[in-house]
Amino acid sequence: MVQTITEPGKYFDGHGLYLRVDKTGGRFWVQRIVINGKRCELGLGSLDFVTLAEARHAAFENRKLARAGGDPLSDRREAKAVMTFEEAAREVHRIHLPTWKNPKHGDQFINTLATYAFPTMGPIRAPDVSTADVLAVLQPIWLTKAETARRVKQRIGTVMKWCIAKGWRKDNPVDAVDKGLPKQTGRKEHRKSLPYDAVADCLHTVAGTNAGLSTKLCFELLVLTCVRSNEAREARWAEVDLKAKVWEIPAERMKMARPHRIPLSKRAVAVLEQAKGLDDDLVFPGSKKGKPLSDATLLKLIRENGYDVDIHGFRTSFRTWAQERTNFPREVPEAALAHQSGDETERAYARSDLFEKRRKIMEAWAGYLAERRDNVVRIG
Incomplete structure (x- = not known):
């Protein structure tokens, strides 16, 4: 049984996979693999959290990708580079800030998201944000703060469009959110004017x-x-x-x-x-x-x-x-x-x-x- 191995050393499996046992007692899955003609080693995680079956599956997928000309290392780096919703929103705000004619508009963009979206959606990875997450943000304010809710919805959509452009996702979860929201019955108030x-x-x-x-x-x-x-x-x-x-x-x-x-x-x-x-x-x-x-x-x-x-x-x-x-x-x-x-x-x-x-x-x-x-x- 893999779990009983404690002697320091390297214990090989298939597809370049082996279990490395350190003198300190640490046990880690490692894969030897050739990527674009270069031999390298990929860490696949600790035995405490990754089973033999999971390590074998990961090693097989890495080897398959590398043989097709892909780069498992690059894919892992890109996965780590993916931002959370809050990080993406702040980056979108930074990029657009010079284009706002009035700095107040830029402040409103990030402040409304910080107030209504970040507490629940902020920590979620941008590719993982779902329509249900957006719905959870908008439902509590959709009828009581109608105008604010519409703006929050539009700003979440802007962030999601940027994530699509980055290649982190293929859809915009805001597009389907209207199906889960009631109709706003209040009329939009026009600005007050004098006769x-x-x-x-x-x-x-x-x-x-x-x-x-x-x-x-x-x-x-x-x-x-x-x-x-x-x-x-x-x-x-x-x-x-x-x-x-x-x-x-x-x-x-x-x-x-x-x-x-x-x-x-x-x-x-x-x-x-x-x-x-x-x-x-x-x-x-x-x-x-x-x-x-x-x-x-x-x-x-x-x-x-x-x-x-x-x-x-x-x-x-x-x-x-x-x-x-x-x-x-x-x-x-x-x-x-x-x-x-x-x-x-x-x-x-x-x-x-x-x-x-x-x-x-x-x-x-x-x-x-x-x-x-x-x-x-x-x-x-």
């Missing part, structure tokens, strides 16, 4: 506050140009041509990674003229030198003055005004919002950014706000 006829009142209120000049001017330009919060807050003087009345945001600062030219109304130019001298680089500097205003600063500005809406909602206000109060074709306000209209074929032929038509609608929007603001009468 367009209340925007001028909001601008008037903000102008009369004790907020910093940079903050107030940034907010007004955002409303006048219908840009997103980060596009306004991170504006650079190098992007602005006051003489031509044009603000050109480069692709890397736009959500859809396309450059966006904005025709500046007379009032928008006046706002920018007021901002001159605040900083040599940033149009709207924050309290820390060289840093732009934070998104929270603009949100706080309007919320503390009685407007329970979102900054992004002012784009909705403009879009509704254009729809209800103007005769501009639909594609003009859509282009002003940096949205693309029509299907892929239509866009392939219609390559104009409707700049001159957008100049007219932005001037009309500014004129509407000025007219309303001049007629504002605050009660109380």
Whole structure:
């Protein structure tokens, strides 16, 4: 019986397999094998954990692979190199971090996985993650934290796609997880917006506050140009041509990674003229030198003055005004919002950014706000 062997030495079996007994009493399975013309030895584990039958099977498979031109050593090294889900997720996060326009998005990616996925899935080897593992993460939050759950699902899927690209697995366990989840019945809430006829009142209120000049001017330009919060807050003087009345945001600062030219109304130019001298680089500097205003600063500005809406909602206000109060074709306000209209074929032929038509609608929007603001009468 193999288990009774205690005398130090080497005890040979077939396929180059032998049991090595050390002077210290350790007993280990070893296989002598030729791999790509080179003789070497492979350790197959301790006798305490690997039976003779298991050692023989492993030795046979190694010999079979080597005779076919394979490399059992390389396969073992690759197996050891396979990451756990947490290790893979952190690597995906590291790789993608430079591509996120806002560092906050990168933080959210890894933090949501750390909160909801790592406690159960983290230690599992990436190739071994199953649909059941993903389901166990999502089920507890699928209905109570619907939006968060959807994002966690999408981020797990991103990690799994990377693992497929690495050759560690052939499937994405996220693809089948919907079959085990109930339908989310809650409606997705749209960002809160003001009725367009209340925007001028909001601008008037903000102008009369004790907020910093940079903050107030940034907010007004955002409303006048219908840009997103980060596009306004991170504006650079190098992007602005006051003489031509044009603000050109480069692709890397736009959500859809396309450059966006904005025709500046007379009032928008006046706002920018007021901002001159605040900083040599940033149009709207924050309290820390060289840093732009934070998104929270603009949100706080309007919320503390009685407007329970979102900054992004002012784009909705403009879009509704254009729809209800103007005769501009639909594609003009859509282009002003940096949205693309029509299907892929239509866009392939219609390559104009409707700049001159957008100049007219932005001037009309500014004129509407000025007219309303001049007629504002605050009660109380």
